[in-house]
Each structure stands twice: as C-alpha cells, then as structure tokens.
Amino acid sequence: MNQALVKTNPNWKVLVEDWARSGLTQKDFCRKRGISHANFVKERGALIRRGVGPPSARVPADKSTQASFAQFIPVSVEPPPPALPEIVVELPMGVVIRFRGFQA
Numbered sequence: 001m002n003q004a005l006v007k008t009n010p011n012w013k014v015l016v017e018d019w020a021r022s023g024l025t026q027k028d029f030c031r032k033r034g035i036s037h038a039n040f041v042k043e044r045g046a047l048i049r050r051g052v053g054p055p056s057a058r059v060p061a062d063k064s065t066q067a068s069f070a071q072f073i074p075v076s077v078e079p080p081p082p083a084l085p086e087i088v089v090e091l092p093m094g095v096v097i098r099f100r101g102f103q104a
Contacts, residue, residue, distance in 0.1 A: 010035060012043035013052055019044075 019029045019040075026044075030037040084101040091097065 012040075013047060015040065016044050016047055 015033070015035070019026065022029055024032070026040060027037050030040050086101075087099040089097040089099075
C-alpha cells in the first residue's frame with residue numbers, strides 16, 4: 001500500500017486513492033493512517049469539486065450509509081386497532097377510576 005502520509009503536507013489525492021482501494025470506512029482509514037478524519041473529508045470534498053481523484057472516491061462516507069441508499073425494506077401500513085371501551089367511575093372528592101379495555 002502506498003504510504004502517502006507526510007506529517008507536514010499530506011498528498012490528499014494519493015490518500016483518497018488509497019482509501020478508495022482499501023475497502024475501509026473513512027474513519028477506520030484515517031485512524032489507521034493517523035490523520036484527522038475532518039481534514040480528510042474536507043480535502044476529499046475539495047478534490048471531488050475540482051474533478052480530481054478516482055470515481056470510487058465519491059461513495060458515501062460510511063458503508064452503513066451506502067447500504068441504506070442501496071436497499072429498501074418493504075413496509076406495510078395497517079390501521080390502528082379500534083379503541084376499546086372505557087368505563088369511568090367518578091367518586092366524591094374528585095376521585096376518578098378508569099377501566100380501559102373492558103369488554104362488556
């Protein structure tokens with residue numbers, strides 16, 4: 001693997017290419033290389049805006065995010081169950097007793 005990390009001025013184009021080939025998430029790649037994830041995201045965005053870098057560098061930042069874009073989950077919407085009857089008993093001095101779901 002190409003070691004593009006230079007402490008004073010990293011070669012961001014090479015780093016982005018290395019990340020795209022690595023199969024790692026951006027955070028994991030940055031952690032392993034000892035670089036700031038925030039700087040990586042910023043510099044990667046600048047490269048993309050300039051049209052520089054591999055097309056694979058345009059994938060989402062996290063594989064879990066990428067998977068959520070690629071897959072749909074079937075959903076069925078059902079009406080709420082009918083409200084069950086309620087019996088309310090009001091006693092002196094403001095005492096209220098409620099029986100919910102009571103089947104008469």
